[in-house]
Every structure is written in C-alpha cells, then in structure tokens.
Amino acid sequence: MTDGLRYRPKAPTRKPAVWTPDLLERVEWRRRAADEPFRGVADSAGVRPGLFPLHSTGVDVTAVRRAAERYLSGLSAAQLAEGRLPMDDVSWRHWANGARYFLRHGVCLEELADPVRDSALAVMRASLSETGFTQVVDLMHLNLTIGELRGEEDLLNEWLYWFTVYGDPGDGAQPWGWQLDGHHVNVNCVFVGDQMVLTPTFLGAEPVHATSGKYAGTHVFRREEAVGQELFDSLTGKQRAQAVIGDVLPPDLFVGAFRDNYELNYQGMPFTELTGHQYALATELLGLYTGRAADAQAQVRAAEVLAHQQDTYFSWIGDGGPDSAFYYRVHSPVILVEFEHQAGVMFDNDVPTRRHIHTVVRTPNGNDYGADLLRQHHERFHRHGPGHGHADRPGRA
Template sequence: MAGPAEEQQQQHADFRKYLPDLSTPRFQAIAQNDAKGHSRELLEHHRPPWLYGLYVHWRKLFEEPFRGVTSDGIVRAPPSPLFPLRDEGVPAALIAAAAQHVIALLSPAQAVRTLLHIDSPEWRSWSNPEFLLSDKGVRLEELAPAQRESVLGLLEKTLSPEGYAKALAAMRINHFLGELVNAPRVMNQHSYNFVLFGTPVADRPWGFSFYGHHLCLSVFLHKGQIVISPWFTGAEPNTIDAGPWKGTRILHEEERLGLELMQSLSEGEKKTATVYREMKDPAMPKGRWNHDDQRHLCGAYRDNRVVPYEGVVVSALGPAQQALVKQILNEYLLYLPARARELKLQDCEEWFKETYFSWIGGHGEHDPFYYRIQSPVVLVEFDHHSGVFLANSEPAKFHIHTLLRTPNAGDYGFALRKQVQGVVSQEYVWEE
C-alpha cells in the first residue's frame, strides 16, 4: 500500500492525463511565435477580454506610488525599524564583481536597456506569465553564451546553493512545459529577462531583477545585507517525467509541510484557519478569485495590496506546530544565503504573536488547497491552480504558484534604502 509521499508523487505525475489538443488555434499560434511575437499577438491583435483587462489593470496599479503590502493600509513604522541595517555575511564584493563582469560583456545598446537607476520604478514591472508585459534589460535566450553564463554566474553567487538549484529547476521545468505544448521559443530554460539597478559595488545599495514565466526574483544588496523580495516561483507541471532532467521536482516540500501543519490542527483550529471551504467558493467576495492569480493575492503588480489578517495566530499553536511554521518559512527563504536566512527566520519567529496561518480548500491527501502565512515582516502564499497550458479545469496538485512578499515596504529593499539614503524616493510614500 502506497504511503502519503508516494501518493503525493503520483498526483503530481497525473498531469499527462491533461495534455492539451495542440491542433487548436491557440496552440497553433503559439507554436509559430517567439516570446515577443506571442505577446504582440495576445495584447495587440487577439486581445482576450480577461487578459487585456488584466493588463490594463496591472498598468494602472504600476502608476501608483509604492507603499508596500500591508494588513490595514498603513505602513508600520515602529520606534525601532522592522528591517534594521545589519551585516548578514553576504559576500558583497564577490557578488558585485560578478555583476561588473555582466556589465563588461554588454554592448552599448544592451547596456542602455539593462543598467537602470537604483530608484527606477521598473523594479516593480516584473510579471510571471509567459507573455512579456515589460520587455526591458536583456533576455537570456537572445544572449551570446558567455553573456548568458555571466548572468547565471551572478545568480549563482547571489543565491544559496540550494536556492540556485531551485531556480535552475524552475527554469528547466519551464523548458519541459514548452516542449510539452510545442512552444519552445516562448517557454524554455532561457526565456528570462535580467535588469540591473544602481552601480554594483560592495559598499552602496544596488540590485537586480530576473524574471520570466514561473520564476521572478527581485534582489537588493547593500554591503553584507540582502533582500530577495518579492519573488514568485511556480510550475506546471511541477515535475519532469522524461528527458535529460527527468526527476526534477519543485514546490512539493512547501505543499507537504503546509498540509502537515493544517492536518495537525485541532478541529477548532482548523475551523478558524479555514477562510473558505471551496477553492472557488460562492462566499468569496468579488475579486477574491480571479482568472490569472486565482486565490493568491500578492503576485505581480500587487505591491500596495491590503491583505487583512485571517486564520489562526501562530503563537497560540503548540511547539510542534510552530516548528512546522518555521520549516515552511525556511523553504520560502531558501533563495537567501545561509546566514541571511537564519537571521530572517529569527525575525519571523519574533513576530509569531502577530503571525497568521490561513487556509482555503480541503485538507485531505488528494485535496488541492491554498494557504498563507502573514506577519508584519513576511507574507508567503501557496496555491494549487487549474490549467493554463494543461487542460485541467479544476485546481490540481501538479500546477503550483508560490510567492513571498516583505510587507511594510520591505519589498525591493525600499525600507532599507530609506535608512541608507536618508531620503524618500520619489516612487515611495512612507506613512509615519
């Protein structure tokens, strides 16, 4: 008899039941396009109403001054900073040198597109669909091999080893999906844009954005300190079952630990944690579910989202359950180098008295679900999705979206930049 782990793996492998009909106009069109042609086809010619409406809405959100994700619309400014300047042991000089190597290989035309001001609003114009909404910087698939390796080398030196492995896995799974649906020029392991903000030196703030389908990383660095937030990581499917990368799998630990935590709650705690019983619940207010994000709230262009606290307070749970919360957060902080991750976990634990765990959906072994962990210093989301390229009309465990935000203006290193620069960026509104 198969155990829970084997059952979970089988559910993730079931995606082949939902391979789409590639003879339909949609898949015929995408097969004939590259990423830029695909975007023009969708946004300028075909214009599906839900997609074009989303695009217009996202651009309106982008025009808002940055405030940051909050629980009540007010950015917290306690007597001591939520996000203090500190040494997190990040090898600033090594990472800056890797970025300088990227710059040295850029042509003048590439440099104009790629090297932006530290306060550029384009920090915020990332997105995770396969179609390009903001085509800035350089795109890996269009680079010479040495240039592409320099960007990946910067990513490798910046992230933890396990975080870099996870990023590579997401890129390879994206490539696998492109092969499954005959769209290799739109979705492949190199269909990602890279943009650099500020001057990469060891003693001043700078950062970069790396974004594309199902993998978006916003990285801020200052001396020995790092912020990787917001980030988005997804997969459809989340496992590769054939080819040279067979066995690659991501996001299953976030799934396993979240379900284990929910199942460990008492009946009363489960009731409190459960915000909606169904994944698309009739009780949801307008906008709580949408075609693109489905249940998650803090994805692309949602920099100023007000997300009220919901669910159970983590400090009221038992030691074993609090340990599970820490394990979940450790998975979500995996991109950070070890010492930075350790310090961020300590920050999170200090706020367990104001950390909420909430849930949507069932909590049986086969049930799809959504969960969120939210506090003043971190917000993470997990969501099982219905098919975008695969044909499942209901949420399935092989299509997963995950993301992390740093509330109260922590995203993009804004709260740290305010302290370093001593001035407020024009793109930033601070609530005192």
C-alpha cells in the same frame, strides 16, 4: 500528445509583431498598477512603521558584487543600455509570472552568449543558497518541459527569462540589485549595504514534475506542499476552525504580480497557539521560503521573521483531503507567504490540481524591493545631494 492531456491555445511569449487594442489594454492596466505610488502590502490599519531598521548585518556581500561586475563587463554597449537600469526605475514593478510578453525588460538570457549567460547565473548563485538557486533553475527547466509537451520549445524554454541589474554594484556604497523575470520565475533582489531583501519572489510551475524530455525527473515544491499539508493535518478540530478561512480556492494568489499595495488582513491560526511539534513544522515551513537566500542572509532573515512570531498566522483554504488541492498562507508584519494549487493555464483543466503550483513571498509594510531600507538610506546619505527626492527609490512612479 503522448501524455493524453489537453492543452490550451498558444500565448504570445515573445514581443508581438502587432499590438492589438486588446493586447495594449492588457499592458496598460499593468502599467497603471505599477505607476501607483508604492506603499507596500499592508492590513486595513495601514503600513506599520519602524519594522526594518537600516543597519549592518556583518554579512560579506563582496562575492555577489563582484559577480555582478563581471556580468556587466561582458555586456555590449547595446546590452548594457537594456540590461542595466537606474535604481529607481519603475520596471522593478513590471515583473509578471505569466508566459505572455507584457512589459518585459532587461536582457533576455536566450540572447546571451554562453559565457555571459553563465555570468548572469553566477550573480544569482552568489545571492541564493544552493537550494534556492537549484529551485530557480529547476523551474526554468520545467518551462522547457511544458514547451516540449506542447511542441512549443520556441515559445517556452529554459532561457526565455529577462535579467536586469539595477544601480551600481561598485564598492557597495550605493544600493543596487537584480531582477529575473519570466514565466513562473520572478526574483527581486536588493542590496542596501550588507542588508539583502529578496522580495517579491514569485515561483511557480506547470507541470511540477517532468516525467519526460530533457529534464525528466525534475520535481519541485515537494517540501512546500508536504510540510504545509503536514502542518494542517496536525491541527486539532478547534485549531482548524481558526486556520480555515475558506473552502473554495481563490482564482490566484492574493499578492501576486501588480499587487504591490494590496490590503490583506491577518487571518487564521496564531503561531502562539501551536503545540511544540506544530511550531516546529511551522518554522520548518517558513524556512523553506527564507532559506532561498544565501545561507548567511537566510539566517539574518529567519531571525527577523521569528522575532515576530507573536504576530504570525497560518491560514488554509480547501477541504484538507490527502490528495486535494489547497491554499495556505503564513502572514506576519515582516513576511507574507502564499502557496496555492492552480487550475490549468498551459494544460486545459479548469479545476485546481497538484500539477500546477504558485508561490509568492512578500515583505509587507513597505519593504518589498527593499523600499523602506532605500528610503532610510536616501534620508541618511542623499537628503542634500543631487536628485533629492528620488535617489535610490526603486519602483517610484
């Protein structure tokens, strides 16, 4: 390769022709994890109730509903059968950030005619901010970049992503949502009335910077990396003693794929002990993640998150050197953000570098996939209706 880097062997990114026992076991442990009754990420005290009241935000969601209806109207009967699923389908929880083909579902964007694929992208564009949408598309582009570098464009490209619509966008009376699932890009978006939940969202890239190929110049996660580093650098020695929770980076994010019920305690530096400048950096950092949502929804989400600043913590793993790899976390009762530099998966390096980054955002205490809002919606509107017990509950076993 012209870049002088070594690459790991190919991985099956498409449906294997033969499911070997090893591949089947890899699938089955994921299926078992997704089949566990959903609780949500929580600390050792358990899920804290009452954090996510069902209410109207006043945000107009008409445009995104209409975009979803236009997309669905362009699908064939066979594509509809694959690409539109019930709101309570367990496949919500089958998303996986790895390149391997495990439990993929929905319609692959690669297989759609350009106008229909554009209408799928329009659903995402209507749900996300300009910055959020651009970031998602850039990450899809970088999947082609690694394909170009490895000579595997057939296995790694910008359209090898699966899109699913759940429920009925209709007139907005019923909850609905969408999911984008593929290598390094996993976005779950749920609407309950005009409330939107945009988690779990996993975004990553390897490489993070395209220096050649179709999308040369694309560079992602610069602000997430730089602001996290700046916040850590601003801490005093005493503050770092609180913030640093380890020296050796974990092998991966704590609350990544198939960890919907992970137990994670609060650790690190409380936001309440940050100085004015440090607090400004911390809120800017959070805004990089909440700001992926469409602007009006992002404002609602930011207010929800900042209302819990008394219980918000910043933690760090790594030596803090200017070019070193690191991990950070922002954790409160209503948001959990993780950022980490990774070892190579496509590249053949066993030591974490800034060339490979993973991020994830969760809504802990039971509202990933909008599950707590959906529970309340069900109790309020469907308790005595058909399907009592399961209606509008995503990810049930």
